[in-house]
Amino acid sequence: MSIDVATLHHRAELLAANLPPLMAAADRVAATVSQGVHGRRRIGQGETFWQYRRYEMGDPIQKIDWRRSAKSDPVYIRENEWEAAQSLWLWSDGSPSMHYKSKKNLPEKAEHGDILMLALASLLVRGGEQIAPLGRGARPTAGRTALLLLAQSIEERLLSANDNQPVGSLPPFEPLPRHSNVVLFGDFLEPLEDINRAIGAYADRGVRGHMVQILDPAERALPFGGRTRFEGMENEGTALIGRVEGIREQYADRFDAHRGGLKAITRSAGWSFVTHYTDQPLESVLLGLYMTVAGPRSL
Numbered sequence: 001m002s003i004d005v006a007t008l009h010h011r012a013e014l015l016a017a018n019l020p021p022l023m024a025a026a027d028r029v030a031a032t033v034s035q036g037v038h039g040r041r042r043i044g045q046g047e048t049f050w051q052y053r054r055y056e057m058g059d060p061i062q063k064i065d066w067r068r069s070a071k072s073d074p075v076y077i078r079e080n081e082w083e084a085a086q087s088l089w090l091w092s093d094g095s096p097s098m099h100y101k102s103k104k105n106l107p108e109k110a111e112h113g114d115i116l117m118l119a120l121a122s123l124l125v126r127g128g129e130q131i132a133p134l135g136r137g138a139r140p141t142a143g144r145t146a147l148l149l150l151a152q153s154i155e156e157r158l159l160s161a162n163d164n165q166p167v168g169s170l171p172p173f174e175p176l177p178r179h180s181n182v183v184l185f186g187d188f189l190e191p192l193e194d195i196n197r198a199i200g201a202y203a204d205r206g207v208r209g210h211m212v213q214i215l216d217p218a219e220r221a222l223p224f225g226g227r228t229r230f231e232g233m234e235n236e237g238t239a240l241i242g243r244v245e246g247i248r249e250q251y252a253d254r255f256d257a258h259r260g261g262l263k264a265i266t267r268s269a270g271w272s273f274v275t276h277y278t279d280q281p282l283e284s285v286l287l288g289l290y291m292t293v294a295g296p297r298s299l
Helices: 005-015 020-037 109-126 143-162 192-203 217-221 244-269 282-293
Strands: 043-054 076-081 087-092 130-133 181-186 208-215 228-231 238-241 272-277
Touching (some): 109 130, 109 208, 130 143, 192 208, 208 282
Parallel strands (some): 208 272
């Protein structure tokens, strides 16, 4: 996919009509979290020296620094900083269910998903990683261009929704290279067999992944009372419950079972999984996610 920088900058200006609050929020969250990871270094195959540490059973003999070891009894190995960039593809669910919020003072799930995705992308780019939006056939890039492409994917998704075009609730499949990474943001309330199929398509290719489930607190607690009508946001129909309190325990069991199923699916694939609720701070989940995605790794 060829990239016209002038076109990207023009698209960025168009984005200003729709995404300024989102981008500003993502920048604020990323800036806060970056303070917690500033100066973080990773062990890897770079050429820049980081530190000495004592030799341990299983360490390659080639890493022993004989000059440093000759100065004392312990044997030391030399560790360098990581200098190889990862390739990561990011996706955020924009289907109708993501536009739910149980209270006026809460954000929509889609808003938190997009902010987290953009903030994570900002942190990754600052760390020298290469990113791309998933499902667009784009090659991962670094720097401002990568962030513009990701923002453009959000804009186009919003335009599709405004035009009543269907927006998928599960990540699209794209034949990614082995050992690449995907990060997925969504509510993942679809049937477990469908989610397992979508995740398995990537795991079978050796793709590493990270799933961030984003939920409204009402979807966890079912805080409603009395006679309540529930309407599906994705053509599931309606359900009239005469007394919501009477089904709360049964609902909690099914909710926990679904989350348990998601954990089992991601664990089987070797992926990470975390749940974020829209009444919680974004910074804490972003920091944990960034340290998982960009943390130490071996080749």
